[in-house]
């Protein structure tokens with residue numbers, strides 16, 4: 001670990017992120033200070049006290065840039081400004097300043113794979129034609145077949161349908177997401193320089209780091225003729241050798257080496273974490289190399305069934321690969337793209353845990369109490385692991401997914417592009433409930449809300465959670481506080497050891513941290529084995545089942561429960 005003192009005498013720990021808890025804010029749905037029905041920057045400023053009280057180390061803001069919102073702001077029209085629905089640049093500066101004063105770091109989302117179709121570059125490209133220099137910042141190609149009636153390749157959009165949109169005279173442009181999100185051409189030096197400028201712009205404004213959207217998608221193989229994909233329906237790399245024409249190509253790493261040079265010019269260096277989806281875990285960790293982004297998301301917990309073996313395997317794999325790459329493991333239970341843990345974890349094993357919720361009544365039955373119980377246990381599992389943990393807004397309230405949005409309420413482009421097969425991701429993006437009695441459950445004072453909140457949100461309102469003994473909010477707050485002493489290590493050490501063999505019956509999943517804390521997680525429906533054998537007597541530090549009191553001796557672990565304990 002290296003510590004650095006700046007010219008004002010402030011001491012910075014360069015590796016602050018290695019054991020941090022990073023709270024993801026989806027600005028549109030967090031807190032709405034001006035009452036227009038959409039959250040805003042001032043709303044975030046107003047809730048800094050809340051975040052500090054909760055105990056998070058950093059906030060990551062999903063995009064707040066000017067955008068027509070074709071994909072919730074991941075369609076950026078201007079990378080160096082704030083959308084007026086969210087506020088102004090000076091309010092952003094105020095947020096950074098006040099967050100830092102509250103000892104909270106600020107991470108922003110960078111969307112380099114595509115721009116909005118109303119970005120000046122794309123408008124220029126359309127105006128000047130597909131063979132113009134302006135168009136070479138994007139990917140324009142002539143279609144196949146007579147007069148180009150067919151798209152140039154079989155590539156599909158992640159949101160459904162072809163990834164090629166016709167733009168006249170047999171020409172098409174590439175969009176791996178919505179058609180309002182044209183893909184940039186990262187072979188272009190101008191594109192690369194522009195992003196270095198954008199990153200520098202935010203670095204100079206004082207942000208502490210970046211979350212890189214679709215980080216594994218920038219370096220397509222655009223050599224002529226373009227290659228079809230072997231199986232176009234597989235969204236993500238199909239082979240572990242970088243041979244896919246779109247995803248996770250080796251050439252992408254050179255881009256991040258340039259970015260790292262920029263990030264390292266700051267003191268402390270800027271943090272960067274890649275959103276790289278791939279079934280080939282070892283390749284994912286290449287993005288986390290020290291001369292590249294330095295960190296990468298591992299989403300295995302956000303996809304795992306509530307199953308002991310699955311958790312054990314994914315935790316072990318994530319941890320080992322991270323250590324090998326010289327980074328910290330990252331732990332994610334949810335984000336703005338996946339159904340909320342407090343619903344997902346109630347699915348029976350084997351039921352579809354597609355990241356997209358189907359619209360036609362095929363959502364498997366979820367037992368809400370079970371889901372709630374397991375989500376609390378999962379929180380102690382995630383926060384009881386060394387590394388960087390990500391908490392998605394509302395997770396600390398135990399907020400479930402809203403499955404009830406009607407077709408005319410849905411805004412996710414997945415819905416239209418999938419021919420109404422997938423409702424999409426709006427169910428985890430509904431504005432947060434802050435106060436059961438207030439309009440819009442305290443999201444604002446006017447009662448407006450860009451996505452309707454269901455009546456049952458009242459039960460999860462933050463104000464009641466915060467003051468209720470044994471609530472999920474209190475569980476998170478206690479866990480975040482205890483984590484400093486028992487889990488986080490200032491020296492960046494992320495080691496732990498599995499201790500199942502020391503436990504009779506071996507039913508709970510168990511690991512021990514160098515601090516002496518042991519985590520026991522029972523995934524079954526039965527009381528888990530006695531904790532005895534050669535293992536020292538343990539007492540409860542924190543339990544996801546509120547009936548196991550702090551300080552009591554642990555003899556059994558209740559079903560669907562995780563317990564943090566220390567030796568008596």
Ligand code: NOJ
Pocket residue numbers: 071074111177213214275336337
């Ligand atoms: C990943 C983001 O998390 C998601 O919300 C977005 O739709 C896609 N990237 C495209 O930008």
